[in-house]
Amino acid sequence: MTFLDSLMAGLSLVSNLEVFLALGLGVAIGVIAGAIPGMSATMAVALTLPFTFSMQPVTGILLLLGVYKGGIFGGSIPAILIKTPGTPASSATVMDGYPMAERGEAGRALGMALWASCTADLVSNLSLILFAGWLASFALNFGPPEFFTLILFSLTIIAGVSGESLLRGAFSALLGLLLATVGLDLIYGTNRFTFGDPNMMGGLNFIAVLIGLFAIPEVLAMAWHPTGHLGKTRSLGKNKVTFADYKKSFRSILRGSFIGVFLGSIPGIGAAPAAFLSYSEARRKSPNKANFGKGEVEGVAAAEAGNNGVAGATLIPLLALGVPGDVITAIIIGAFMVHGLQPGPMMFVVNVDLIYGLFIGLIVSSVFLLVIGSAAIRGFKYVADIPRRILIPTVLILSIYGVFAVNNSVFDIGVMLVMGWVGYLMMRMHIPAPPFLIAFILGPLLEDNFRQAMLMSGGSPVILFRGPITWFFWGLTAITLYAILRTGLRGPKPPDSDAVASPAKN
Amino acid sequence: MxxxxxxxxxxxxxxxxxxxxxxxxxxxxxxxxxxxxxxxxxxxxxxxxxxxxxxxxxxxxxxxxxxQTAGGPPLNEQIEDEKQGYLRLAAIAVIMVVAMAIMAKLGMVWTSMLMFMATVLVLKTRYPIAAFICAVAIPLVLYAFFAHVAGLAIPQGDFVRLP
CATH class of the missing domain: 1.10.287 (Helix Hairpins)
Structure with missing residues (x-):
């Protein structure tokens, strides 16, 4: 199939109103959810996921991708207006966005955040289109030993999402890996921690575990401290972003976009480091460097370009290798699985129309983000007015229906509620939840590929070093582990700098 | 701690x-x-x-x-009355257990409505009327979507059954 054939197949898949409505709705949901502090993009994607089950695969996945992209931008709105990043990725935006808002230039800061986000989003999507296919064709040569080493390397993602303590991240990941062993054994079909209950034989439902970990702890945290969220909002001001502002910041936006693309294509790094790196590079190169941190519009542009540049690029390892680049793409894998699709190199052979349909949808999502983001900036006042003590019970009910919808199973609702308490306990004990989820997803793949490799070799571990690809991933894993051990085992890091108010939990 | x-x-x-x-x-x-x-x-x-x-x-x-050296700042945000906080958490736990227990008898929609109202009571909202409207409307809207659009068999219970 030529590129043009693939493109036409993709176009025929997405050229209907339902797809574009879903995409637009997704962006709107994402922007609104990202704009509500405490209602992170991760939670929004998790709660939207069950609504996609009855949709066509391309429609449902584009809806989720819309939520993802909208959520990353939406996080900048409270970051600028109330110094509370809606997502961790927006933490860098606070540094110049909030001082601008204090000067009465919130509208200008938000406008620049939107333009920078859309530009970076477009760059990121184009990179995805260029690189994912190439990487997938390379990955077609992978067998179980290669996949085992790849997934082992991917587990080093955990270092990037462990937060303040790497060892606590490792503890969380091991809990996730252990929970993933529940169910029938992959080779012999014998019971593992099922206690004879048929509901447990297929393993614990992924959606129930993830919604339990990410949504329910917010309900419990609200019960613990119902007035902890009360804060103040501010008006947008009269200043708007101008083309001159955009032109002045364009180099920083482009640089930030490429930083985001590069870091986003490596599993586990995520949007927050990209935003900070882009911000620091912009400050280093800018003639107005003295103004950074005091309300420089270029600082807002760089931070937003960095974090939005990641959004499309995290889909490169997801689509090409079947490895999630961050927590949100880990959830999006769930959508693929529910529709009977397995992201990875074979998808570029078997479902090429879907891949190109997604590419087209992603390009269109940048335009939707521009339109819906502009409206959201004006409408944020109303979004912020939703009382949290009504919003949180709504999240609880949405979670119940969403989890039930996966398998028509009340048992799954019970799993979700129990995992909610586990997630809350982890939150109180400062054990990060993302490593748990990533390990829960990658655990069965890791074990499955390991045991398949062992079956192939008759139990000899030499097969895990059989060629340049396995050596390449062993090398990457060793280098990453060395870097982690050198910097990460010194216990919890000191609290973040004063510039950033406590970010919303991811 | x-x-x-x-x-x-x-x-x-x-x-x-x-x-x-x-x-x-x-x-x-x-x-x-x-x-x-x-x-x-x-x-x-x-x-x-x-x-x-x-x-x-x-x-x-x-x-x-x-x-590490002992005596650092406490990790979790302190609240005014911890005892009340624990009581609210216990109340939410009871709500969850009761909801799971009655769901088969009462059906998911009615259970969700009761669960919503009970949670709102625990959280002591300042907007009780809006909360009541949401408690009734949200489970119904979700039922309508999942039962009639997605074609799922939402548990109806033994009492009032929805179309």
Whole structure:
């Protein structure tokens, strides 16, 4: 199939109103959810996921991708207006966005955040289109030993999402890996921690575990401290972003976009480091460097370009290798699985129309983000007015229906509620939840590929070093582990700098 | 609880969990067929490996905790009345247990409405009328979507059944 054939197949898949409505709705949901502090993009994607089950695969996945992209931008709105990043990725935006808002230039800061986000989003999507296919064709040569080493390397993602303590991240990941062993054994079909209950034989439902970990702890945290969220909002001001502002910041936006693309294509790094790196590079190169941190519009542009540049690029390892680049793409894998699709190199052979349909949808999502983001900036006042003590019970009910919808199973609702308490306990004990989820997803793949490799070799571990690809991933894993051990085992890091108010939990 | 205490407690918890898995859980609750040719292919190999790593992580947590100085700032935000906080958490736990227990009898929609209202009562909203409207409307809208658009069989219960 030529590129043009693939493109036409993709176009025929997405050229209907339902797809574009879903995409637009997704962006709107994402922007609104990202704009509500405490209602992170991760939670929004998790709660939207069950609504996609009855949709066509391309429609449902584009809806989720819309939520993802909208959520990353939406996080900048409270970051600028109330110094509370809606997502961790927006933490860098606070540094110049909030001082601008204090000067009465919130509208200008938000406008620049939107333009920078859309530009970076477009760059990121184009990179995805260029690189994912190439990487997938390379990955077609992978067998179980290669996949085992790849997934082992991917587990080093955990270092990037462990937060303040790497060892606590490792503890969380091991809990996730252990929970993933529940169910029938992959080779012999014998019971593992099922206690004879048929509901447990297929393993614990992924959606129930993830919604339990990410949504329910917010309900419990609200019960613990119902007035902890009360804060103040501010008006947008009269200043708007101008083309001159955009032109002045364009180099920083482009640089930030490429930083985001590069870091986003490596599993586990995520949007927050990209935003900070882009911000620091912009400050280093800018003639107005003295103004950074005091309300420089270029600082807002760089931070937003960095974090939005990641959004499309995290889909490169997801689509090409079947490895999630961050927590949100880990959830999006769930959508693929529910529709009977397995992201990875074979998808570029078997479902090429879907891949190109997604590419087209992603390009269109940048335009939707521009339109819906502009409206959201004006409408944020109303979004912020939703009382949290009504919003949180709504999240609880949405979670119940969403989890039930996966398998028509009340048992799954019970799993979700129990995992909610586990997630809350982890939150109180400062054990990060993302490593748990990533390990829960990658655990069965890791074990499955390991045991398949062992079956192939008759139990000899030499097969895990059989060629340049396995050596390449062993090398990457060793280098990453060395870097982690050198910097990460010194216990919890000191609290973040004063510039950033406590970010919303991811 | 400061960072040091938390790190040590987590470490001890991880070691205890590791020992529990190795000594009790895996031998009792993982079935092993008799014809496994290699230990690496056994269904218990992976759980034992993870349990061992859990023990090592626990030791690491204890060691890093011991190396820190005691008396740092408390990790979690303090609230005015902790006792009330625990009572509210207990109330939410009761709501969840009761909801699970009555869902089969009452159906998901009515249970969700009651659950919403009970949660709102625990959280003491300042907008009771809006909360009541949401408590009724949201489960109905979700029912309409999942039952009539997605075609799911939402549990209806033994009493009032929805179309």
């Amino acid at each position: 400061d960072n040091r205490q938390l790190q040590i407690r987590l470490g001890l918890g991880a070691i205890a969990l590791s020992l529990f898995l190795i000594l009790i859980a895996i031998p009792n609750w993982v079935s092993v067929p008799s014809n496994v040719p290699h230990i690496v292919l056994s269904p218990v190999f992976w759980p034992y490996t993870l349990a061992g790593l859990m023990g090592l992580t626990g030791l690491g947590l204890v060691a890093t905790g011991m190396s």
